[in-house]
Amino acid sequence: MKIKKTIASGILFATVAVSVQAEIAVIVSRDNQNAKINQDAIARIFLAKSSSFPNDVDAVAVDMKKDSDEYGEFTDSFLDKTPNQLATYWSRLIFTGRARPNKEVSSATEMKKLIAKNSNMIGYIDVKDVDTSVRVVSKK
Amino acid sequence: MFKKLSASAVMFGLLGSASIANAVDEDLGIYGFLSVGATVLDNENENNDNGVTLDGFDDEAGNFKQDTVFGLQITKQINDKTSATGQLVSRGTSNYETESAWAFVSYAVNSETDVRMGRLRIPFFYYSEFLEVGYAYNWIRTPSDVYSIPFSSFDGLDITHRFSVGKMDGSIQANYGRFTETIDVFGSDYDADLQNILGVALTLNHGDFGLRLAAQQADITFDNMVDADVKLAYTDLIVATQTGDQAAIATAQAAVAVASEDVRGLDVALSAVDAYGAVTGNTNLSDEFDLDNKKANFYDAAFTYNNGNYGLVVEAIQIDYESGLLLDTQSYLVSGSKRFGDTTVHATYSTAKDELDSGVVGQGQELLQLEGEDISVILGARYDYAPGTAIKFEIENHDEKIHNAQDGNSAMLYSVAVDMIF
Numbered sequence: 001m002k003i004k005k006t007i008a009s010g011i012l013f014a015t016v017a018v019s020v021q022a023e024i025a026v027i028v029s030r031d032n033q034n035a036k037i038n039q040d041a042i043a044r045i046f047l048a049k050s051s052s053f054p055n056d057v058d059a060v061a062v063d064m065k066k067d068s069d070e071y072g073e074f075t076d077s078f079l080d081k082t083p084n085q086l087a088t089y090w091s092r093l094i095f096t097g098r099a100r101p102n103k104e105v106s107s108a109t110e111m112k113k114l115i116a117k118n119s120n121m122i123g124y125i126d127v128k129d130v131d132t133s134v135r136v137v138s139k140k
Numbered sequence: 141m142f143k144k145l146s147a148s149a150v151m152f153g154l155l156g157s158a159s160i161a162n163a164v165d166e167d168l169g170i171y172g173f174l175s176v177g178a179t180v181l182d183n184e185n186e187n188n189d190n191g192v193t194l195d196g197f198d199d200e201a202g203n204f205k206q207d208t209v210f211g212l213q214i215t216k217q218i219n220d221k222t223s224a225t226g227q228l229v230s231r232g233t234s235n236y237e238t239e240s241a242w243a244f245v246s247y248a249v250n251s252e253t254d255v256r257m258g259r260l261r262i263p264f265f266y267y268s269e270f271l272e273v274g275y276a277y278n279w280i281r282t283p284s285d286v287y288s289i290p291f292s293s294f295d296g297l298d299i300t301h302r303f304s305v306g307k308m309d310g311s312i313q314a315n316y317g318r319f320t321e322t323i324d325v326f327g328s329d330y331d332a333d334l335q336n337i338l339g340v341a342l343t344l345n346h347g348d349f350g351l352r353l354a355a356q357q358a359d360i361t362f363d364n365m366v367d368a369d370v371k372l373a374y375t376d377l378i379v380a381t382q383t384g385d386q387a388a389i390a391t392a393q394a395a396v397a398v399a400s401e402d403v404r405g406l407d408v409a410l411s412a413v414d415a416y417g418a419v420t421g422n423t424n425l426s427d428e429f430d431l432d433n434k435k436a437n438f439y440d441a442a443f444t445y446n447n448g449n450y451g452l453v454v455e456a457i458q459i460d461y462e463s464g465l466l467l468d469t470q471s472y473l474v475s476g477s478k479r480f481g482d483t484t485v486h487a488t489y490s491t492a493k494d495e496l497d498s499g500v501v502g503q504g505q506e507l508l509q510l511e512g513e514d515i516s517v518i519l520g521a522r523y524d525y526a527p528g529t530a531i532k533f534e535i536e537n538h539d540e541k542i543h544n545a546q547d548g549n550s551a552m553l554y555s556v557a558v559d560m561i562f
Contacts, residue, residue, distance in 0.1 A: 040307075
């Protein structure tokens, strides 16, 4: 199952080595009041189905660039969808004016900087990039 | 893929600082979609002038224009609660004339409720709101037996309220507005005025399952009219038919053909009904057939399932017209799909059947020979060869069981298309 998905994303993203998938950490600002956030709540925020955290505070999802390893791994682990399926999903929302695409950053450093100073934002990075500037609310 | 102009400009610039990107970006989004395709129609009965016309394809030479659609959308966030969206669409079917498919201001009453005003899509069908974004579905184009309404936009407002109950997400959308435009029906143009377009759509999603129920109504007015010459020719034909004089029938039929030559289809039909009413003593019959403020009711139920590998869509439609000129129609489609990695194969069965009214209106409809029954089978594959780009192949068999109240023909349609979003 995992191996099959890795091969699939390997075709999409030439940079993905056929190796064990990296673990992804979903991160928020240290000021964010949510201790842990379950996968369902994370998926709802990233799929624009919900615009608030479980504690009802406004939430803004931040994606890694769509050709990054992290994006492929996050969508597989947390959203249970392939990048292609997500592109179709978003096309239905965007071209009906229902939602705008998530904000996007191009590196873990940029992600951490942005998340650290915005308590309403939620993002994700490779667990090996986690440091004390942000707080992990879920890992997979 | 969905690049924000200023954002990317800043990010790839020398600074690359998120805080600066924040200040400029965010507010303006530019998105586009493009479909190109090639199609060959193969009619079963090659010597028949009345061969099948399918999705606008009517000859057997390769067609490269019909499926071409280009759309460009700009969304500007004005403040926290308000945004403006414009979507321009240019279609090969209308000679690449550009049209505003969407042009609206959206206001977020709260995080669950949006009000939109301007030019919007009438949410008739499950796929109505993204009908032209080929990338958003597996087919090259939505099945024409079901997706057969000749207009899709309206000017007015809608309100959408989202809710969730346990693990179920839902939304309810209500719309009200009007549509005035020249539209093409059976190959002729009519000035159409659809007033009091009023509808509601309920959508429920639970895990892999989805359900959508929708109803729309409108008061339809067309600029169609009785043509005196056509009416006279039909009067002769009806009288000749009643007397059974074969020579007179032949003469009258020829006269009808001549008189109808440059008259629009719905005008010919109305004139024929008017003649029939006059001859049979139902002088008000044409009032039942005109399109002067006549009600139309539309009902749609759709069920969807998609677990990421297997998908199913079932959609059923009932359309009732108050005017006898447009026949009530029932249609449905069943479509299944299976994904193999980046390739999705799909199969669809769709059918549409017209129904005659009862009584004298039904007799008039019978005279007009408008009745049709269609069955289509579509087999296709979609290959997502890069994020945002899909290549599609399709074979469609379209069988006109009944066409103009007579046995129809069948045809095969072979299509290939590329759909992109950017």
